[in-house]
Amino acid sequence: MSILPADLVHAAEQTIALLVERDLTVTVAESCTGGLIAACLTAVPGASAVFERGFVTYANAAKETMLGVPAELIAEHGAVSEVVACAMAHGALVNAPAGVALAVTGIAGPGGGSAEKPVGLVHVAVARRLGEDPAAEDPDVEILHKRFQFLGDRDHVRRATVSAALDLLAAMLEEAVEDDPDQTAAQPAEDSPEGP
Template sequence: MKNVRVELINTGTEILLGSIVNTNAAWLGNRLFEAGFRVERETVVPDGYAISEAMRESARRADVVIVSGGLGPTSDDVTREALCDVCGVDMHRDEHVAEGLRNYFKRRGISIAECNFKQAMVPDGAAVLENPNGTAPGLVMPASERLPMFILLPGPPSELKPMVERSVMPLLESMVDGDIPRLRVFRLVGIGESDLQDLVDDSLHQVQGLEVAYCARIGEVDVRLVGNEVALKQGEARLLTLAGAYVLRPLGATLERAVVLYLKGLGLKAATAESCTGGLIAKRITDVPGSSGVFEFGWVTYADRAKTEMLGVPAEVLEEHGAVSEPVVKAMAEGALERSGADVAVAVSGFAGPDGGTPEKPAGTVWFAWAFRNGGTVTEMMFYPRDRESFRQMVSQKALIGMLAARKPQAVTE
């Protein structure tokens, strides 16, 4: 395939201020890759004439420059003017676009302001991309001997995405020549990024034409493989041979979806008893469509009294050992199992911090218990000295991983 260098430029002061997340770049990067294009660079600039400099810089490197934003009717929308400046052309009023603007506002029973006709101004030599979902048409300036192709798109995702699918992708796909590289993502849990690399990296890099990358998040690691189908099949086989025990199934599934599908496949029900996570484990499970087939009961027993009244944890056990202890979390899991009639129940109790804890049990200490019907109860203590949000995410991650150890009751031996 011919290497077509693509760069993205996103305009919007609100992106740089952190007021909104730049979802356009993420969506465009993924959509372009599906079509065989790799985005080589992304630039974000504020509203105004910084766009001119960004377009000039990209023009020195890229074959295609895609710009989103700055096509509206207000004074800070100057992407059209920037394109004229970079290409050395003038603008003209496109009466077909102007008529479309009049009809757009008329259909909505709104009077059109004169400033809206700014959107009917088209750089000389550019083609117009219709926008049935808004007022700002897109623009395509063909490549020349000294400049790349420029594609200008409206900023709102509800306008940008349909325009890309309808008009931009057919244009770009005509430039594709040869095999298109594909992406395959494998999600692994129970192993750290460094240990995973030591385990699989040398073998994966022996596959000709295979690109390998790792992305670590809280409690899990993604392995990204990029290549043609032959390389991907070889890479997948090597990864599953060396690290298959850590790979979530179905391939690419989130942990919570993998848990729900795993339990559903075994015909098992699950329950949760949470203290420090405040219901996060149950939320992650119920975020999965179809989770009602495996999940019916969940308790958030933050106070000691709730643990006793709702789960039957003996008050004397709480008094003797404290809420963050093996006996208490074991009683929580077994109480949830008994009261719910589930096949597996997970319980957690810990100090999320930053306050709380003791010298013997500092903030970040957490106890887990997984109770399995006819299969006993497994407990484990972990220490996650992190911020409160990361602690809760780590705990929910570990709790869900443990549920993948559930088995059909008849398969459990005494």
Template sequence: MFSKDILDLATAVLTAARLRGMMLVTAESCTGGLIAGALTEIAGSSDVFDRGFVTYSNEAKSQMLDVSAESLTRFGAVSAAVAKEMAYGALANSRGDISVAVTGVAGPGGGSAEKPVGLVWIGVACLGQAPVAYEYRFGDIGRDRVRQLTITEALKTLYLVISD
């Protein structure tokens, strides 16, 4: 189901979280729960993985993660502001110590000149710190590939933040 590289990254994230005593949570839009799926593919992950939110619609982002209507209207769902609010909201609505959130345009279609297919924002939040967001422009390389790269980059980001 998941590539060896993704499973190796997921294992590294879980191991790092155990070493730091951190509970993980995910908030996903364009990946539809695949990051949580990769983490929970590893046996024993329940000791450091609390939950995953799949918030594909704007309504779900608002209801489950407290993303503001103003941010959704002003910046759009695929934005740094929304990625940060998703990450923060995931922590606020869970037992997590660290969260990763993803929102993007996986395609095919749905992109624009300003927000092309392959644009993804990854947000990370840790308790007691301001959330941050990172922009990725993978290009119009196919839905599956955009999602795979998003999973990979989200797991790498989690690992780096936890290990820092």
């Protein structure tokens, strides 16, 4: 019996099935969720066929050293921002031979928020590798980003982030053009002020 929330494991099961169907592997880069996305994905039997690796980059220095996110990008925009989430997703693909990457950065609370960036603010990015070479050092990628503002305590924000992130990845996979051998992802979604 899984110790993880059943709804998150179910979402992970659907995501794993889509990855298998698309013959894609995934890597994740997590900040505010601290490895919870990876835990949910790897709770699914058979995940080893599609789960490549995970990066838990809680500190800014980890984002820089493990994912190659430029320090000046974090200094200018803050770790919780669209540009850093997208850089995390891109960096995950640079550092892992996966087809897609999922990245999250946010403020889970109860502290750390501000008027500009309140507790519950989360940025999610999904990057898809373009081209056939999974070992390309600087791959061309297509990135899908979405902003969420969750209400609730720290545990709720983290769980809601996992759910939203898996949903965004699944949506990108589901909306891939069926007759395109490269399975081109859908265009980036509009930013949403609130999560699902």
